[in-house]
Each structure stands twice: as structure tokens, then as C-alpha cells.
Amino acid sequence: MRFAMAIDTKKCVGCSDCVVACQTENAVPIGYCRDWIVEVNDGTYPRLEMEIRSERCNHCSNSPCVRCCPTGASHYDYGGTVLVTPHKCIGCGACIASCPYDARYTHPKGYVDKCTFCVHRVKEGLPPACVAVCPTKCLYFGDTDDPRSEVSQVLKKRKYKRLIPEAGTNPNLYFLI
Amino acid sequence: MREELIISGRMNPMVDPILNIWHWQIPLYLFLGGVAAGILFFASLYYIMGRERKYAAAIKWAPMLTPFLLILGLGALFLDLNHKAFFWQLYLTIRLESPMSWGAWTLLIITPLSVIWSATWLRELKPDIHWKYPIMDEWESYFIKHRLVIAWIMLISAVILGVYTGILLSAFNARPLWNTSILGPLFFASSLSTGAAVIMLMAKSHLERNIFSRIDLMMIGIELFLIVHMFMGFQASTQVQIDAANMFLGGPFTEVFWIFVVFIGLIIPAFLEVLELLGFKIPIVITSSLVLTGGLFLRFIIVYAGQASRYLY
Numbered sequence: 001m002r003f004a005m006a007i008d009t010k011k012c013v014g015c016s017d018c019v020v021a022c023q024t025e026n027a028v029p030i031g032y033c034r035d036w037i038v039e040v041n042d043g044t045y046p047r048l049e050m051e052i053r054s055e056r057c058n059h060c061s062n063s064p065c066v067r068c069c070p071t072g073a074s075h076y077d078y079g080g081t082v083l084v085t086p087h088k089c090i091g092c093g094a095c096i097a098s099c100p101y102d103a104r105y106t107h108p109k110g111y112v113d114k115c116t117f118c119v120h121r122v123k124e125g126l127p128p129a130c131v132a133v134c135p136t137k138c139l140y141f142g143d144t145d146d147p148r149s150e151v152s153q154v155l156k157k158r159k160y161k162r163l164i165p166e167a168g169t170n171p172n173l174y175f176l177i
Numbered sequence: 178m179r180e181e182l183i184i185s186g187r188m189n190p191m192v193d194p195i196l197n198i199w200h201w202q203i204p205l206y207l208f209l210g211g212v213a214a215g216i217l218f219f220a221s222l223y224y225i226m227g228r229e230r231k232y233a234a235a236i237k238w239a240p241m242l243t244p245f246l247l248i249l250g251l252g253a254l255f256l257d258l259n260h261k262a263f264f265w266q267l268y269l270t271i272r273l274e275s276p277m278s279w280g281a282w283t284l285l286i287i288t289p290l291s292v293i294w295s296a297t298w299l300r301e302l303k304p305d306i307h308w309k310y311p312i313m314d315e316w317e318s319y320f321i322k323h324r325l326v327i328a329w330i331m332l333i334s335a336v337i338l339g340v341y342t343g344i345l346l347s348a349f350n351a352r353p354l355w356n357t358s359i360l361g362p363l364f365f366a367s368s369l370s371t372g373a374a375v376i377m378l379m380a381k382s383h384l385e386r387n388i389f390s391r392i393d394l395m396m397i398g399i400e401l402f403l404i405v406h407m408f409m410g411f412q413a414s415t416q417v418q419i420d421a422a423n424m425f426l427g428g429p430f431t432e433v434f435w436i437f438v439v440f441i442g443l444i445i446p447a448f449l450e451v452l453e454l455l456g457f458k459i460p461i462v463i464t465s466s467l468v469l470t471g472g473l474f475l476r477f478i479i480v481y482a483g484q485a486s487r488y489l490y
Contacts, residue, residue, distance in 0.1 A: 039181075040180070040181045041182075068274075070280075086260075087263065090263050096191075097196065100350070100487070110259040
């Protein structure tokens with residue numbers, strides 16, 4: 001099993017609903033974000049192009065954060081998700097420095113925190129909170145090892161890119177373009 | 178024109194707008210650990226080579242500083258942790274892929290060894306020393322008998338400690354400036370150079386000072402060579418690494434790096450050491466303190482500049 005997410009940049013309007021849903025679902029402390037929206041503006045007026053991306057942890061298959069963690073608090077879990085065990089984390093910041101996507105932060109309680117792909121919901125058969133609320137249905141979540149899953153299907157049909165694969169992380173967020 | 182912006186508002190403390198997760202504690206520790214590694218490297222190397230009489234400062238006196246340097250450095254590291262009550266988790270596992278795990282275990286070996294090593298030489302400094310408990314006398318003679326074994330373990334762990342401080346940073350491929358294997362040898366050369374500077378300061382004999390001054394000169398040469406190669410490597414690499422190098426070649430870190438690290442920390446001391454070798458009288462405290470200042474600035478600049486170098490946004 002290999003969980004992944006596909007984000008349709010042609011459908012995303014950048015409403016930030018995914019950000020708020022995540023903060024509510026996961027009780028993310030105020031002032032912190034596990035997911036965020038990036039807007040890319042290209043060109044000069046009147047020839048302008050815009051791309052909107054909903055971004056979060058890439059749950060990389062070759063995670064630098066797991067490699068650099070000195071205690072094993074950052075680890076691979078259910079379906080290849082990358083998770084942090086709070087009581088094993090010493091808050092040294094190595095994983096934060098090692099993440100090219102800056103997807104991690106130090107929780108006010110001291111341990112490092114990040115997107116979990118809402119693994120607690122996924123285990124119950126529910127989609128992650130961000131996917132569930134998206135008003136344009138631009139987020140697809142599922143198992144890329146299963147060719148019948150929604151995410152596999154959409155990746156077969158559409159062109160996509162991944163963010164900085166040259167960092168060697170083998171990321172699992174696919175941006176449909 | 179292309180601009181990439183986070184529009185949903187992400188201002189995670191210590192991550193945005195640019196990474197600022199490591200503050201003064203880490204570079205200070207890298208410096209103190211480096212100096213200690215340098216001193217202990219020379220102490221154990223020359224002890225193994227049997228130069229006990231010739232290099233008294235290197236083998237006996239300078240190592241007495243290292244327990245303080247290491248404990249101070251460890252204190253700084255501890256202050257940097259955000260989940261302090263769980264620091265012992267470091268010692269429940271050995272993770273070979275994580276340089277920080279290597280470092281934690283090496284420190285666990287080298288810190289007590291530095292205390293033991295210093296204690297075995299205390300009697301030569303103060304012959305009328307009295308340990309509080311008789312068992313301490315037994316331990317003392319036991320450790321004195323096994324100095325050679327201690328020296329070998331210390332030599333290996335000093336090399337690991339000196340190199341790992343650089344490897345620690347170069348393991349982070351997310352920060353293009355750190356992501357070069359030159360940092361390992363560069364930090365090790367700098368730790369040998371700063372270690373030699375402390376030994377020079379404490380050496381009483383002219384011969385010893387002269388030898389360590391030559392060693393230091395050699396290390397400075399190696400450091401300059403590695404710095405030039407680091408920037409050459411960056412310039413011939415990917416765009417993010419070219420950008421990382423440009424922070425030092427016209428960017429915000431240009432003045433502070435070339436003035437404090439290269440000029441004050443390397444070129445001037447090298448010049449003074451050459452003058453001294455030619456027979457001029459140069460106060461050793463000037464040369465040593467310039468080398469140490471350069472080493473400290475190198476750590477601070479590399480740690481801060483590395484956090485400012487990135488791939489995205």
C-alpha cells in the first residue's frame with residue numbers, strides 16, 4: 001500500500017478551505033499550518049499565467065526527515081505515511097532543517113508536528129479532512145499501488161509534476177497540470 | 178517574471194519566512210566540540226607516537242580544558258532542544274543513517290574519556306594531590322597503566338567528532354549550501370587548526386609552539402584550499418547551489434565571510450605564523466585568538482547561511 005495525493009491545479013481556486021479543515025480536524029495550534037496554498041504568477045501583463053497549488057507534507061518514499069532523525073521518532077507508518085511519535089521526539093530540529101518543502105514545525109509543546117495524511121480518518125475508511133471539504137473536488141487521495149484507486153486513475157489520465165524531485169526525496173504529492 | 182507566494186498565510190514559527198530553527202547554540206557547540214576534538218586528536222596522536230616529553234602542552238595541559246569545552250557545548254546543545262524532557266531517547270537507539278545519532282554516541286564516549294585523560298595527568302601538575310576515596314587512587318593507577326588504550330579510543334572518537342560536525346550539516350540535502358561533502362573535511366581541518374591554536378597558547382617550550390604553529394599553518398592552507406573548492410563545486414552545480422554560493426559572492430554573507438573568516442581568521446594568522454617562522458617576534462596570543470575567532474565565525478556563518486539557502490519559494 002502506498003498512499004499518495006493528487007492535486008488538480010486546474011480546479012483549485014485557492015479558497016484555503018483545506019487549510020482550515022486541517023486546523024480544525026487536527027487541533028493545529030493557532031498560528032501554525034500543516035497545509036497551505038501557493039500561488040504562482042508567471043509572465044507580464046497582459047500575458048499572465050497562474051497556477052494554484054494546495055501543498056502539504058509529501059510523505060516522501062525517501063524521506064530526509066526519517067533519515068536525519070536521531071531517535072527514530074520520525075518514521076514510516078501505515079501505507080507509507082511519514083509520522084512523528086511525540087514521546088520519542090527530542091525537538092532537535094534536524095527533520096525541520098532536512099525537509100526541502102518546509103512542511104514541519106515545532107509544536108508549542110516541544111515536539112515536531114506535521115501533516116499525517118489524516119491517517120486516523122483513513123484507517124476508518126474516511127478521506128483526509130482536506131480532501132473531504134474541498135469545494136471544487138480538486139484533491140484526490142488513495143493508494144497508488146492499487147490501479148483501480150481514484151488517485152491511480154487520475155494519474156493515468158492526466159499530466160502531472162512533482163515538487164523538486166531533484167532533491168532526491170521521491171515525493172508522493174502529484175500536481176495535475 | 179515569475180513569483181511564487183504562499184497565499185493562505187503560513188507563518189510557522191522558526192520556519193517562515195526563512196528557516197530559523199537553529200540559533201546560537203548549534204554553531205557555538207560546533208565550535209567548542211571542534212576545538213575539543215582538535216586538542217584530543219593531537220593529545221592522543223602524540224601520546225601514541227611517544228612524544229610525551231616533547232609536547233607536554235598538547236598531551237597533558239591542553240586536554241584539561243576539553244571536559245569544560247565539551248560540557249559547555251553539550252549544555253548549549255541541550256538548550257537547543259525543544260522537547261528537553263525526552264533527550265534520553267537519543268540513547269535508546271543507534272541510527273547509522275543519522276549523523277546526529279553518531280554524534281550523540283561519540284559524545285557519550287569522548288566526554289568521560291576527556292575527564293579520565295585529564296585526571297591521569299593531574300598528579301604531574303600538582304604532586305601532592307589527595308583523592309577523597311582510596312578507590313580513586315586505584316582507578317588512577319589503573320587508567321595511567323592503560324593510557325595507550327584510552328589514547329587509541331580517543332583518537333578515533335576525536336576524528337569522528339571533528340568530521341561529524343560538518344557531516345551533520347551536509348546530510349541535509351534540503352539546504353543547498355550545506356549539501357556538500359566538503360563541509361566534513363573543512364570543519365575537521367578547522368577543528369585541528371583551532372585545537373592547535375589552543376595548544377600554541379598553552380605551550381611553554383619554544384619548540385612545541387613552533388611545531389604547532391607549523392601544523393596550524395598547514396591546516397590554514399588546507400582550509401583555504403577547501404573553501405575555494407567548495408565554491409568552485411557550487412558554481413559548477415545546480416541552480417540552487419549556484420544561488421547558495423552567490424550568498425557569499427556578492428550576496429548578504431559576502432563581507433562577513435570574506436573579512437571575518439578568510440581574512441581575519443585565516444590569512445592574517447597565516448601571515449603572522451610565516452613571520453614567526455622567519456624569526457620575527459609575534460605575540461602568540463594574537464595569532465591564536467585570530468584563529469579561534471575565525472573558527473567561531475565559520476560555524477556561525479555556515480549555520481545561518483545554510484538555513485537561508487533553499488529550493489522552493
